[in-house]
Amino acid sequence: MDTLHRALAALDHHECLALLASVPVGQVVFNARALPEILPVNFRVDGDSVVLSVASGSVLARVSDGTVLAFHADRVDETSRTGWSVTVVGRVSEVTDEAERARIRALPLQSWTSDERDHVLRISAERVTGRRLA
């Protein structure tokens, strides 16, 4: 067994966001009842942030604006053991402006719900780190 980041090349902000933009699924990491929760989510990179849509009943829908969340995505090729890992840490805010919600919900995506009760959340990319894995 080996820590996959043994031989790393650090990625810059731009490379990190470009890699994130190449995959549709990542994980949001946050604290709920003092324990870490990790939730897979569909997302999009939108400028200098990550946007995602959560169902009204989701624990993520109850997170207060300004809460710091981490978002992570990676690609690891299990055979060649190459890939990358990117983490974005930043404050979350709910997108409430109707025009902005509509714009985000119109971003091209594999899967889309038409549930208007969904909350659109934005995680600002305040701290972006990433590594190539080898």
Next chain:
Amino acid sequence: MDTLHRALAALDHHECLALLASVPVGQVVFNARALPEILPVNFRVDGDSVVLSVASGSVLARVSDGTVLAFHADRVDETSRTGWSVTVVGRVSEVTDEAERARIRALPLQSWTSDERDHVLRISAERVTGRRLA
């Protein structure tokens, strides 16, 4: 966009560990300098715990015994949007007993290092949660 856990079936402890045992890579989630860090790692399920090996220079190698870590793995089929997500939260301990280290380092694995300086860490599966995604 949709929270992938919109339509969930909760998995029990046994199912969670069985799913984890079916994949070689997951992420360790912990706090470093008050910010969340997410590191992809190779791992194995060993009884009621997750075991992994980290390089001496890794930030994970410096985490004190008893620190609570979260470990996560998932499989998401991006086309059918099905899959699963499992999180294990528990205290980490370094495995220092030589016989136990040797046994763990002999567990069948795709990739193996012979670096004897590596630290073997065990995360006890104190809180195991998982969901089917649909």
